Each structure stands twice: as structure tokens, then as C-alpha cells.
Amino acid sequence: MSFKENYHKHFDGIEPSDELIEKTKARLNVPLRKKNHIFAYSAVVCSVLVLAAICLFPKNQQNISSEAVFDTSPIAIENVERTPGSPISTDSDIPANSASMTDIIAFSEDLLPEHCVAVIEGKIVNAYYKEYKYQTYDDKFEENGRLNHREYSAVYEIETERVFFGQDIPSTITIENQFFGFCDEVFYMQIGRTYVLALCNAGENISFVGELASGNVKRESPLALFYPFQPQIERTASGDYIVCGGWNTLVSGQCREITVDEDVYWDKLYLVPKAEFDSKMNLLIKSYFTASSD
């Protein structure tokens, strides 16, 4: 029996139970949107009150507008004013994402103190894929055998604009990610865009399994993204920041939920106003780095 037939046989018996189908239909009948009406009515009432206040007290109008009023309603990612950027140019041989057979722990800012060596803000001025070809010793198939490897990493050259944390960070840095392309294309890092990046030291060589037999495995730079498996913090054209949910300190308080299309993978994204980002970031640095070094 061929693998395909075997595979079909394996899955042909796997079907949803009638109970599950009925349960699903029942769940879809649950009134889920009731709360939205409360919000909608509240929003209308609030709008009317604000308009009335502006009309009745024109002298206060200037005071109201002078304060940074940040809309906290959800916004679609397509409507976020992002800086134009261009992805890394590539030929068809290079995979869109690097493969990973390992389990990946979910991101949380609590992870930062252990290996994060810097948090910087900078603009990507150049980016490319670097190819590695090397051999490792392997006796699995024959004695003194060798395995051929071909891998790619993504290299970014960044003009540093601000350093939130880290020592001796030059004005231009290079970072190299052996893991790339783990989120949808809409979140790929692009040339011309500015990001706030948590960095780690990945060592002089790329990581590989086994003992090196031949080939060059030396990295362009020891610096790498601390957590390359999610969208990085991106500064928008308006100066606000697109931030993932795991950055609890940054997304606390006033921020705006960013919605993405149902068929795009990434569930929690927020737009953090520029007016609050710096203070939140400083708080985060103080919490995780200053405290631990004391």
C-alpha cells in the first residue's frame, strides 16, 4: 500500500462527532454581540456629551484639543499609517521562512533579563539573506560520514536612533537572524522602516547540530533578535508603535487594539501612542534591567 493510501486510511476514520456538530451549531446561536450594543450606545452618548461640552463651553475647547487625545477604538492593520518599506529582495531558492523543528516558547517580557543585551530603536537601511554551506560529521549512514547543510539567515543593517538599554552600541549595527519569517508577510521587517528591537548575543557562529567538518559558519554579527518569532515593535509614520501582546508593560493603559484579517495569523497587536511609549519603555527597562543590576 502506498503512503498516500495509508495516509487516507489513517484519516478517513477521523470525523467530527454529531455531538460536536450540534454543539457548534448551538454555540453559534448564543447571543454574543449584546455587549457591543452597550458599547455602541455608550459611545453615542459620550460623543453627544463631548459635542455638547465643546459647543456650550467654547473657551475650554483649546484646553481639550491641546491634550493628546488618543482614539482607543480598534483599528484594522490596513488603516494603520505605516512607513513605506521594501522587503528583502530574494531569489526563488531562498525559503520564505527558516525551518524550526523545535518547540518555541511564547513571548513574554519576563524573558528579557536572561539573555537580552540591548533594546534599541533604529531604521533598517539594508537587508539581505546570507547563505551558509557546511558539513558536519555523521555516522548514521556510514562510518566517518558527512552531512551537507545549506541554510540561510536574514541580515539587517540598522541605523541606531535611540538606545533604551545596552552599552557601547554604535550608530550603525548589524543583526543576523538565523530564524526568520515566522509571522505573516504583513509583519516582515522591511528596509526603510523603524523598529524597536530587543537584541541578544547569538555568538560568533550560527547554531547547528553536530561537529563541524568543513565550511564557514561565522556570523556577520553576534547580535540577533531576542525573539524573532513574532512581529517586532514597529514605529508608524505618525510616531505611534505597533506592539505585540507579550509586551505587557507597553500595552498596559492607553493603547489601541489592532485588528488583523481573520486569515492572517497573529492574534494580539496594539497601537501604543508615542506620547506614552517612552515612559512605558523606561518603566520596562527599569523593572527588568536596572533592578536586576542593582
Added chain:
Amino acid sequence: MANQSYDVSDCTEKIIEKYAATVYRLAYAQTRNRFDTDDVFQEVFIRYCRKRPVFASCEHEKAWFLRVTVNCAKTLYFSRLKHIFVPLDESIVSDEPQDDLTPYLEKLSPDYRAVVHLFYYEGLSTDEISKLLRRKPSTVRMQLTRARRILKDIIEEDLDEF
């Protein structure tokens, strides 16, 4: 106030019945357990009812369900990483299918399982899978090749098939 429920109209019922098996099998291919599969299954149809997408064709409709299933399974996979699990007692009998294929499929990562399932069960070409998963065709081919290497002991077909 009017009851604003997701009305399960005849149309939705037909959709659920039409794609129930497809969605369930693909979800199971990735999660490899019935409990998670049930969660993914429900989430897919809730998303369908919430969004009510308009499809240009039957192929578009099927592709939407396949892609959303892959994404829901991924989301569940990542959310599971946040929790610590205690292994079940081995003496507890599982109702998961146990055949020659099972231990091999367990070795694949969810990403690879999705590609293998879409290729071998749904019969999609690597180009179709690449559009569906928004990966490059070369990536899909590479993932299939690597998956087949892992499955090599039970694969008898020609490696050049795709």
C-alpha cells in the same frame, strides 16, 4: 432589544456540514488530539459566522476554510506553549487512531503536518499550498521534502513525485 445571535441559517448549516470533515481532519492532522481538534473546529465556524466572507468560487471557499483552520491550530499551539502540562497516565486508553503511521506523524512539527495533509489528503499541488499558506512554493517543497525524510521508512513512492 433584538436578539443579536449568530443565526444558524440553513446556509450556515449546509456550510458546516459541507466542510465539517475537511476542517476536522486538517485540525486533527496538526493538533494530533481530539480535544484540541474540537476547539479548533468550533473556532473555525465561529470565525466564519462572525465574518461572513463572500467567496468568488467554491475553490476560494474551500481555501478559506483550510487556511483559517491552519491559523486556528497555530494560535492554539502557541497558546498551549504558555501552559505547563502534566503527562497523562499511560494506562489511560486513548481513542486516537493507532496504526503504523501514528508514531511517524507524531514526529512532525505542526507546520509540516499541515503541508503533508494538504498534499496527500486534500490533493493540493505545492503551488496551491503555497498560495493557501502564503509561503513560497520552494518553501513548501522544502518542507515536504524534509517531512518525507522523517517519514522515509514508510514512504515507498518516488521522491521526485512533486
